[in-house]
Amino acid sequence: MHASSDGDIVADRAALFADLQDLLQLEQDALPAYAAAIAALRSRELREQLEVYRKEHERHVKALSAEIEALGGIPLPVPHLPTGLFKLAVQLLGLPGGDRAILLAFVSNEWQSREKYARYAARPYPPRLSALLNRHAEDEARHYDWALDALEGLGCGAGTAVGQATRLFARFHGTTADVVEAIGRSGLEAGARLLRPR
Numbered sequence: 268m269h270a271s272s273d274g275d276i277v278a279d280r281a282a283l284f285a286d287l288q289d290l291l292q293l294e295q296d297a298l299p300a301y302a303a304a305i306a307a308l309r310s311r312e313l314r315e316q317l318e319v320y321r322k323e324h325e326r327h328v329k330a331l332s333a334e335i336e337a338l339g340g341i342p343l344p345v346p347h348l349p350t351g352l353f354k355l356a357v358q359l360l361g362l363p364g365g366d367r368a369i370l371l372a373f374v375s376n377e378w379q380s381r382e383k384y385a386r387y388a389a390r391p392y393p394p395r396l397s398a399l400l401n402r403h404a405e406d407e408a409r410h411y412d413w414a415l416d417a418l419e420g421l422g423c424g425a426g427t428a429v430g431q432a433t434r435l436f437a438r439f440h441g442t443t444a445d446v447v448e449a450i451g452r453s454g455l456e457a458g459a460r461l462l463r464p465r
């Protein structure tokens with residue numbers, strides 16, 4: 268981060284605030300998706316693990332909010348509504364197939380979180396903030412890896428056609444969600460129409 272003039276400092280601060288708010292919204296989107304997954308999972312073991320990860324997301328929300336407040340900003344409690352609905356729609360409507368389907372949707376959310384944190388963590392922020400974002404990226408990578416392992420345990424491992432499709436779907440859906448965030452509601456509606464079960 269450079270500070271050659273007051274204007275640069277203000278611009279840097281505004282960019283940093285926008286980045287942190289973007290990540291906060293990602294987290295706020297994740298929480299209802301967790302609630303939906305926890306409510307729908309049949310396996311108690313899987314549910315309990317998701318409860319643990321949900322607490323980590325709540326910690327992420329607190330840490331990001333504290334950073335925004337330290338910048339003199341107000342953490343906005345408004346999720347990315349289109350993507351939040353999009354993710355919920357995928358989880359609740361789009362995928363028959365029990366716990367596997369829920370984990371499939373979960374994998375894609377965690378993949379998106381991991382990628383987004385990793386992208387932000389690579390930016391030239393102050394070292395303390397980079398360290399925080401890297402820790403969050405590592406948490407998300409752990410959630411993602413756990414979900415892939417759990418799918419392995421349900422017979423959808425990397426060596427199976429379903430397992431390979433899972434990884435592709437995670438990338439496709441995670442990437443799609445990023446695009447939907449970028450283009451907004453019209454994109455959501457088009458995407459939701461494509462994904463609606465027949």
Ligand SMILES: [Fe+2]
Nearest residue numbers: 294323324327
């Ligand atoms: Fe998180």
Ligand SMILES: [Fe+2]
Nearest residue numbers: 377380407410
């Ligand atoms: Fe996560």
